[in-house]
Amino acid sequence: MRTALITGGSGGIGLACARLLVERGYQVVLTARRPGPLRRAAGEVGARWVAADSADPDALAAAVEAARPLGLLVHAAGTMAGTFVTRETVEGFDAVLRANLRSAFVAAHLAVPAMTAGSRMVFLSSSAAHAPQPGKAAYSASKAALNAFAAALAGEVDGAGISVHVVTPAPVATAMLDDVHFPMVPLAPADVAAAIVWLDQLPPAVVLPELQMRAVTRGPFAPEAYVPPAARARGRTTLPGT
Numbered sequence: 001m002r003t004a005l006i007t008g009g010s011g012g013i014g015l016a017c018a019r020l021l022v023e024r025g026y027q028v029v030l031t032a033r034r035p036g037p038l039r040r041a042a043g044e045v046g047a048r049w050v051a052a053d054s055a056d057p058d059a060l061a062a063a064v065e066a067a068r069p070l071g072l073l074v075h076a077a078g079t080m081a082g083t084f085v086t087r088e089t090v091e092g093f094d095a096v097l098r099a100n101l102r103s104a105f106v107a108a109h110l111a112v113p114a115m116t117a118g119s120r121m122v123f124l125s126s127s128a129a130h131a132p133q134p135g136k137a138a139y140s141a142s143k144a145a146l147n148a149f150a151a152a153l154a155g156e157v158d159g160a161g162i163s164v165h166v167v168t169p170a171p172v173a174t175a176m177l178d179d180v181h182f183p184m185v186p187l188a189p190a191d192v193a194a195a196i197v198w199l200d201q202l203p204p205a206v207v208l209p210e211l212q213m214r215a216v217t218r219g220p221f222a223p224e225a226y227v228p229p230a231a232r233a234r235g236r237t238t239l240p241g242t
Helices: 012-023 035-045 057-066 090-114 137-160 189-199 229-233
Strands: 003-007 027-031 072-075 120-124 163-169 210-213
Touching: 003 012, 003 057, 003 090, 012 027, 012 035, 012 072, 012 189, 027 035, 027 057, 057 090, 072 090, 090 120, 090 137, 120 137, 120 189, 137 163, 163 189, 189 210
Parallel strands: 003 027, 003 072, 072 120, 120 163, 163 210
Antiparallel strands: none
């Protein structure tokens, strides 16, 4: 039976991924910083849980230990915080990099020794890695760096039979979008989770370094526009250009 560890597992993409993996017979360990929401999420899907800050190696070590032998790491922890460079503080910039980049290093550093041939790591990135967002410089930089980190890591562990993947979605309908000031057509968390689970079904001889995703915006399969609370408060309820 394959064991998966999911960081950022108390909600959003992490929780959606846990639900699918449990349905497919995986043993799943969820981790996130806040014990209350994490406990509720784990109970909802039938997973185990260990509360930990993914950027704290001493804390995350307990979660990795609970998931041994580790077949799949899904690193979904992160934040979309930050503002314009002229308004950003050094402390704020550092906090975004800690949550989005240092956490990836800590997770990988601890996970690799717990893995064997055939194990996989999946890192959740963002389309901002390729199309940096004005007003989110720290976030964009952290995600671009995450992609580079994962590519370098892949070259370090492929000889051991461990695969490294990056899933790079366009906006996803999670609480991270609450402060966005315009409507959009986002992916659903379950869409991204399905892609992650599919990646873990690939033959171990197949390499797929990065999977980019976005929602269709036209045609019969286009989802309805999502209006974040911050956009609604400003009276912006229609898609730009419509």
